[in-house]
Amino acid sequence: MLGKSIYIALIEIKQLYAVGHFSFLCVLKSLKNHSSISIMKTVYLILATALLAGCTVNKTPVPVKSSEVVGVVRLGFDLAPLQTATVDTYVAQSAASHQCQQWGYIAAYPYGEPIKTCSVTSGAVCLSQKVTLEYQCRGVGMERYLKDESVVQ
Template sequence: MFRPLAALFFLSLAGCTITKNPEVTGGNQMMGLVQLGFDVPALQRARIDDYLALSTATKQCQNWGYDRAVRYGDPIYTCSVISGTQCLNESVTLNYQCQGVALPATQPVY
């Protein structure tokens, strides 16, 4: 009796989709590259708000003097915690390219 209930419980968890907010995890200011990342626990699927992720990358680019960020390439998936043959936690990295030159705000002339 316990095994079917446990199996049903774990299968119901496998269908869970969670929303993740990627954070800046790395990059290269000189090359204008920003990396955003987030972790996905075992038996879960993650989705991100693409607009929020682009906004986060753009803010980092603007801190470096660029105008905007553009996402490039596919997400990179890396298993960060392994137990036997099971991946218990997966790290996802998204890459963005900074583009353009941010113009400094002009001061009014009096």
Template sequence: MKRLCTVGLVLLLAGCGITRKAEVSSVDVNSGVVRLDYGQPLFQTSYDDAYVTSGTATRECQAMGYSTAQAYGQPIETCSVISGSLCLNKTVTIQYQCHGYAPAPAVTTSAYY
């Protein structure tokens, strides 16, 4: 009976989808690449909100002088917590390529100090 409850709990948790907020993990100004990460625990299905993630990447690109960000490639999963041969937590990395040129805002000087 205990084994049946354990299996039921694992199957229940495996079916859950949790939205994670991806945080900026690295920025490469020279190549215009922004990488964002979020964690995915064992027995959970995690995913990112593409709209929010794209907005975060676009803000980082604009801070570097580009105008937009576009996702490229597939998400990269890396095991971040290992216990024996079992991966307890994965880090999922999403990559964005910065595009376009965002001109700096015009600086106005006042004749009155």
């Protein structure tokens, strides 16, 4: 009986999530219909675990701001609340190096920590963050020498 009640409550939660009316208030109301506090505690624990464990998303950073003169490439992405992002460092490094090579540098190297800035707030709560990864272009390729030499002649 207890297992069936938990199953029914989880189905209701899934339906609320699919419709887009997912909130803890809706979850608590649906659990009240099943009246058992132990069921509510169990489902609440399962829900909290699922929310915290299932919030890692893959993000592909895109060029945001860059400076050829300084040799800095900035890649960024948006991050919703309660999300943790994983970035494929190989893809990000490759995108930054490609930009640097277009400017005549040899490669890009990451430096510093990711910069997180709140882009949307509601009171004291940050609803959306912008995360920026910085890369420094290093080395001077032959294309840069050839470009400078053609200007001199």
